[in-house]
Amino acid sequence: MTEGTRTDRSGLLLGQFDQAREMAQVRLKGLGDDEYLWEPVAGSWSIRRRGESPTPRAYGPGEWVLDRGVPDIPASEYAEVARQAAGGMAVSKIADDWSVSVDRVEQVLAHSGEPEPDETPVTTIAWRLGHLHSCLAGQWEWTFGERRREPRLLVDFFPSASVALDRFWDLIGRWRDGVAAVTEEQLDTVGFSQYPYGSDPDDPFAAVPAGANLEYIHHMAEISLIRDLWRGRSTTSG
Known part of the structure; x- marks a missing residue:
């Protein structure tokens, strides 16, 4: 064990989150717009201009929406x-x-x-990042915010990778600050998070950042794989 490593519940959750964030920031360096929006196969889910999504429940408050199925x-x-x-x-x-x-x-x-x-469906990097951003923004609002705004209308989706990443890193910094300030008693409080899309209101709060870490890690792994496929596409085509 590294000297100074925290082994309490908050410390373990935050340590896991921090390491995953550091790895993701390295893996996402240099992400360009074409790669961000690249659809590896026909029928991929992505972000699209309002009115152009083929999915029945695409959502978002602005010009661009996130594909979403039944x-x-x-x-x-x-x-x-x-x-x-x-x-x-x-x-x-x-x-x-x-x-x-x-x-x-x-x-x-x-x-x-x-x-x-x-x-x-296969999804683009834009979709995975937008999905993560939307979920964490909703959880922040319904845990540390006013607990009143519709979670799926909190995030504007953008076709610019740099804009999307800047906003995403800012959000997860706020999420981490919120989790870091939670007390031991609050970790055990059922319903400390009232995020309406999931079991948060029925769970002790310790399960919420643990679940958010899992969601973050597995989607960032998927994004990393899409980057690998993008990099290798020229050697496998033709």
Whole structure:
């Protein structure tokens, strides 16, 4: 263990976040607009001008919106839904969190065996970064902010990689400052975060930054892979 390393809950959460942020900042250096908006395959999800998205629930407050499809529970979340139900969460609440019907939740809970792999769309770097920005902005607003604004209308999406990154790094700095100021008692407080899209209101707050770290790490890994594919595209074409 490095001398001075914190091993309390906040310290572990913040240390993990800081290391992931440092790695992401290195990996995202030099990101250009063409790469940021590159669609690796036909039908990729991205950010698009309002009115040009082929997806039914694209959102955003400005000229550019983030592609978003019909609501569903992905197979990767079946186990989490089962844990929530086993822990006493009402099926109707789970359905509300996922914007699906009660019948769909019951179908997931009744599933046995290995679920079929999700047929998820390939996404651009712009989409992944915009999705992360939108989620964290909503969690900040409903944890440390006024807890009243619609989370999906908090972030303007931009076709400029440099603008999007500058705003994103600023947001995650504010998120980290908020988490760093949380007390041990608040870490154990159920509903300290009231972010409406998910289980935050039903969880002790310690689970919220832990989940945010997981979301951040896995999406940044995906972004890094897209950068690798972009760099190698000229050697595999033709």
